[in-house]
Amino acid sequence: MIFPKEVEVIEVGPRDGLQNEPNLIPLEKKKKLIKMLSEAGFSRIETASFVHPKWVPQMANSEEMAEYSRELAITYLALTPNQKALERAIAVQAPQIAVFIGATETFNRKNINRSIDQSLEECKDLFERAKKANLWIRGYVSMAFSCPYEGEVAFEKVRYVCDELIRLGADEISIGDTTGKANPKAVYERFSRLRDLYPHTTFVAHFHDTEKMALANVVAAMQAGITKFDSSIGGLGGCPYSPGATGNVATEELVHMLEQMGCSTNLDLHKLREASRFAKTLSSRIQ
Amino acid sequence: MIFPKEVEVIEVGPRDGLQNEPNLIPLEKKKKLIKMLSEAGFSRIETASFVHPKWVPQMANSEEMAEYSRELAITYLALTPNQKALERAIAVQAPQIAVFIGATETFNRKNINRSIDQSLEECKDLFERAKKANLWIRGYVSMAFSCPYEGEVAFEKVRYVCDELIRLGADEISIGDTTGKANPKAVYERFSRLRDLYPHTTFVAHFHDTEKMALANVVAAMQAGITKFDSSIGGLGGCPYSPGATGNVATEELVHMLEQMGCSTNLDLHKLREASRFAKTLSSRIQ
Numbered sequence: 001m002i003f004p005k006e007v008e009v010i011e012v013g014p015r016d017g018l019q020n021e022p023n024l025i026p027l028e029k030k031k032k033l034i035k036m037l038s039e040a041g042f043s044r045i046e047t048a049s050f051v052h053p054k055w056v057p058q059m060a061n062s063e064e065m066a067e068y069s070r071e072l073a074i075t076y077l078a079l080t081p082n083q084k085a086l087e088r089a090i091a092v093q094a095p096q097i098a099v100f101i102g103a104t105e106t107f108n109r110k111n112i113n114r115s116i117d118q119s120l121e122e123c124k125d126l127f128e129r130a131k132k133a134n135l136w137i138r139g140y141v142s143m144a145f146s147c148p149y150e151g152e153v154a155f156e157k158v159r160y161v162c163d164e165l166i167r168l169g170a171d172e173i174s175i176g177d178t179t180g181k182a183n184p185k186a187v188y189e190r191f192s193r194l195r196d197l198y199p200h201t202t203f204v205a206h207f208h209d210t211e212k213m214a215l216a217n218v219v220a221a222m223q224a225g226i227t228k229f230d231s232s233i234g235g236l237g238g239c240p241y242s243p244g245a246t247g248n249v250a251t252e253e254l255v256h257m258l259e260q261m262g263c264s265t266n267l268d269l270h271k272l273r274e275a276s277r278f279a280k281t282l283s284s285r286i287q
Numbered sequence: 288m289i290f291p292k293e294v295e296v297i298e299v300g301p302r303d304g305l306q307n308e309p310n311l312i313p314l315e316k317k318k319k320l321i322k323m324l325s326e327a328g329f330s331r332i333e334t335a336s337f338v339h340p341k342w343v344p345q346m347a348n349s350e351e352m353a354e355y356s357r358e359l360a361i362t363y364l365a366l367t368p369n370q371k372a373l374e375r376a377i378a379v380q381a382p383q384i385a386v387f388i389g390a391t392e393t394f395n396r397k398n399i400n401r402s403i404d405q406s407l408e409e410c411k412d413l414f415e416r417a418k419k420a421n422l423w424i425r426g427y428v429s430m431a432f433s434c435p436y437e438g439e440v441a442f443e444k445v446r447y448v449c450d451e452l453i454r455l456g457a458d459e460i461s462i463g464d465t466t467g468k469a470n471p472k473a474v475y476e477r478f479s480r481l482r483d484l485y486p487h488t489t490f491v492a493h494f495h496d497t498e499k500m501a502l503a504n505v506v507a508a509m510q511a512g513i514t515k516f517d518s519s520i521g522g523l524g525g526c527p528y529s530p531g532a533t534g535n536v537a538t539e540e541l542v543h544m545l546e547q548m549g550c551s552t553n554l555d556l557h558k559l560r561e562a563s564r565f566a567k568t569l570s571s572r573i574q
Contacts, residue, residue, distance in 0.1 A: 001510050003472045183547035184506045185290045212540050213547075216503040219471045223288050253499050260470035260500075 001223060007263045008044070008228045010204065011037050011251055013279060014065070015046040015079060017236025019056050025282050027061045031068050033279060037233060038072045040271035045069070048078035048094065050085035066092040077138060081112065086126055090133045097130055098138040098174075099123055101165065103157045106149035107142065120164045127168045137172075139165035140206070144175045145182035145190070155190060162194065162201075172202040174230055177217065180210025184220035191224035206230040207249045208238065214249035215257055229254060233272065234279035247285075252276045288510060294550045295331070295515045297491065298324050298538055300566060301352070302333040302366060304523025306345050312569050314348045318355050320566060324520060325359045327558035332356070335365035335381065337372035353379040364425060368399065373413055377420045384417055385425040385461075386410055388452065390444045393436035394429065407451045414455045424459075426452035427493070431462045432469035432477070442477060449481065449488075459489045461517055464504065467497025471507035478511035493517040494536045495525065501536035502544055516541060520559065521566035534572075539563045 014034050018025060034047050047069045053060035062078065069076040070092075078094040080086045089097050101119050102108035108116050123139075130137055143150075144158045162173055175194070177187075187205070194203055205221040205228070207214040218229055231254045237247025252272045255265050301321050305312060321334050334356045340347035349365065356363040357379075365381040367373045376384050388406050389395035395403050410426075417424055430437075431445045449460055462481070464474075474492070481490055492508040492515070494501040505516055518541045524534025539559045542552050 001472070001475045001507065181547075183544055185288070185548035188288045211543065212499075213502055213544055215500055216506045216544065219503045219506055220288065256498065257470055257500055257503065260468075261472035 002225070003261050004222060004227045004263055006227070007258050007265055009042070009251060009255060009258070009265050009267060010044045010046070010077075010228065010230050011042050011233060012046040012077075012206075012230045012248060013037070013232035013234065013236045013251065015049050015059065015077070016230075017232035017234075017247060017279070018282065019049060019058050020237070021058055021283060021285075023284055024058060027064055029282055030061070030065060033233070033275065033282065034065070034069060034074065035072060036271065036275035036278060038074050039268075040275055041267045042074065043266075044075045044077060044096070046077040046079070046098065047074065048076060048089075050078055050080050050088040052084065063088065063092055066094055080126070080130075082122060083126060083129070086129060089135065090129075094135060096136040096138060098140055099126065100140045100142055101161050102142045102147070103144050103153050103161055104147040104150045107147050110149065111142075116161065120161075120168070123165070123168050127170070131169060137170050138174060138204075139170035139172070140174045140176055141165070142176045142178045145177045145186055146179045148179060155193060158190065158194075159197065162198065166198060166201055172204060172228075174204040174206045176206040177208055180208030180214070182207065182217055183213055184216045187217045187220040188224050191221050191226055195225050202228065204228040204230055208247060209235060209249045210238070215253065218249070218254060218257070231255075234276040234283065236279055236283055238285065250276065289512070290548050291509060291514045291550055293514065294545050294552055296329070296538060296542060296545070296552050296554060297331045297333070297364075297515065297517050298329050298520060299333040299364075299493075299517045299535060300324070300519035300521065300523045300538065302336050302346070302364070303517075304519040304521075304534060304566070305569065306336060306343050307524070308345055308570060308572075310571055311345060314351055316569060317348070317352060320520070320562065320569065321352070321356060321361065322359060323558065323562040323565060325361050326555075327562055328554045329361070330553075331362045331364060331383070333364040333366070333385070334361065335363060337365055337367050337375040339371070350375065350379055353381055367413070367417075369409060370413060370416070373416060376422065377416075381422060383423040383425060385427060386413065387427045387429055388448050389429045389434070390431050390440050390448055391434040391437045394434050397436065398429075403448065407448075407455070410452070410455050414457070418456060424457050425461060425491075426457035426459070427461045427463055428452070429463045429465045432464045432473055433466045435466060442480060445477065445481075446484065449485065453485060453488055459491060459515075461491040461493045463493040464495055467495030467501070469494065469504055470500055471503045474504045474507040475511050478508050478513055482512050489515065491515040491517055495534060496522060496536045497525070502540065505536070505541060505544070518542075521563040521570065523566055523570055525572065537563065
C-alpha cells in the first residue's frame with residue numbers, strides 16, 4: 001500500500017462548509033474562523049464565493065473575507081462561477097479561483113440552470129480572462145460518483161468534464177463525491193483511470209462523510225496516487241434541511257488519520273480541534 | 288487494491304456489545320435481538336459468555352441464550368475464559384468457544400489478574416479439553432495495536448501471543464484493536480506480517496470505531512489478505528463510562544460498505560438496519 005510522506009489538505013469549510021448555513025453568520029465570526037485555520041498552518045483555504053448574494057446570502061461579504069485572507073497571508077480560493085463573479089475576484093486580486101461543473105446534465109441544469117456544454121462554454125471565456133489576470137484556476141467536478149437525480153454516474157461523464165476543463169487550462173481538478181456515496185473500490189478505480197488518462201494533471205479528492213466511508217475513501221484514493229484532499233473543519237457542510245446528513249469529511253479527523261499514518265500535513269492538530277469546536281458553534285446542523 | 292469477492296462478517300454485538308451495558312437487559316429482548324440477527328443471515332454470532340455472573344451480570348443467562356441459539360440453528364461463539372466456563376460450554380454443547388488474551392502484561396493483569404504466561408498456561412489445559420469435546424476454538428488477542436496502560440504495542444508482543452495460541456491449537460485468531468486507535472498503515476503492516484509468519488492460520492480483524500478509522504482499517508486489512516471481520520450491530524459496545532467513546536464498528540455500516548464494493552456478505556442489509564434500530568433501544572450509551 002502507498003502512504004505518501006506528505007499530503008496537502010485544503011480547507012473548504014469557510015466557503016463550501018458555511019454557504020448553506022441558514023442563519024447569517026456575522027463577518028467577525030467568519031474572520032475569527034479563518035484566523036484560527038490560518039494559525040493551524042493551512043497553506044490554502046477556500047474563503048470566498050463571488051456568486052451573487054441573492055443566491056448565496058451567506059457569502060455576501062466575500063470582498064471583506066478576501067481582504068482579510070490577504071492580511072493573514074492565506075492563499076485563498078474564491079468561487080467564481082461566471083464573468084460577474086470573476087470581475088469581483090480580479091478586483092480584489094484573488095490568488096486562486098474555482099468553478100463548479102456537475103458531471104450529470106440534470107444536476108447541472110437544476111443547480112445552475114445551464115447544460116454542461118453551456119457551462120463549459122462559459123468557462124472558456126472565464127479561464128482566458130482569469131489567466132490574463134494571472135489567477136490560478138481550480139475546476140470542481142461535482143457528482144463525480146453518484147447524482148441525486150441520475151443515480152450512479154458513469155465514468156465517461158466525469159471524463160468528459162475533465163477533458164474539457166483540462167483543455168481549457170484548469171490548473172487543478174477537484175473530483176467531488178458530492179452525495180457521499182462513493183466507496184473505496186469505486187474511488188480507487190476512478191482515480192486510477194484519471195491518473196492514467198491525465199498523468200500531468202493535479203487531481204484533488206473531495207469526499208463527504210455521509211455514509212461513514214470518507215476516511216476509507218481517502219486511503220483508497222492514496223493507492224491511486226492522490227496526495228491532495230479537500231476537507232471542512234468540524235465536518236461543516238451538507239444539506240441544512242436533512243439534519244442527519246453529514247457534510248464534508250471533517251478536517252481534524254482526516255488530519256488525525258494522516259498524521260497517525262506518518263503522512264505529514266504540516267498542520268497543528270491541537271489548533272485544528274480548537275477551530276473545530278468554534279466552527280461547530282457557527283453551524284445550526286452540527287451539535 | 289484487493290477487494291475480495293466474499294467476506295465473512297461475524298456478529299459480536301450480543302456478547303461483546305452488550306456485556307458492559309449497565310442496565311440488565313431482559314432475556315426476551317436479547318433473544319429477540321439474536322433472532323433478528325439470525326434472520327438477517329449471519330452464519331456466526333457471539334451470543335454467550337460463561338464468565339462468572341458475579342463479574343459480568345449481563346451475561347448470567349448465557350445457558351438460555353445458548354439454548355435459544357441452537358434452536359435458531361446459529362453457529363454461536365461462547366466466551367470461556369477458564370475451566371469453569373468451559374464446563375458450562377461443554378454442558379450446553381456450544382459449537383465454538385473463545386478465549387481472550389491481552390497483548391500487554393499490564394492490561395492482562397488488570398483485566399483478568401494473571402500474567403500473559405499464566406493465561407496461556409490456562410489455555411493449554413482448556414484447549415486440550417475443548418478439543419476432546421470437539422469444540423472449535425477462537426483466540427482473541429486484545430490491545431493488539433495500543434493499550435490504555437502501555438500505549439503503543441510492539442508487534443513482537445502480538446506475535447508472542449499469536450505464536451502460543453497457534454501452538455496450543457486455536458482454530459482462528461481475532462486481532463483486536465480494542466482501544467480503537469489503529470490506523471490503516473499500522474493495520475496493513477501488522478496483518479501483512481501476521482500473514483507472512485502464519486500462512487496457514489485464519490485471522491479475523493476486530494476494529495472499534497473510536498477515532499472514525501474502522502472502515503478505513505477494514506480496507507487496509509483486506510489489502511493484507513483479511514476476509515473476516517468482527518462487528519457489532521448498531522455499534523454496540525465500548526465503555527459505558529465514557530459516553531463519547533464508540534464501540535465496535537457497526538455491522539450495518541461495515542456491510543453497507545462491503546456490499547457497495549462488490550464484496551458479498553450474504554447478509555440482508557435492510558434486516559440489519561432493523562436489528563440495529565432495535566439494538567440501540569437496548570443501549571444506554573447510543574442515542
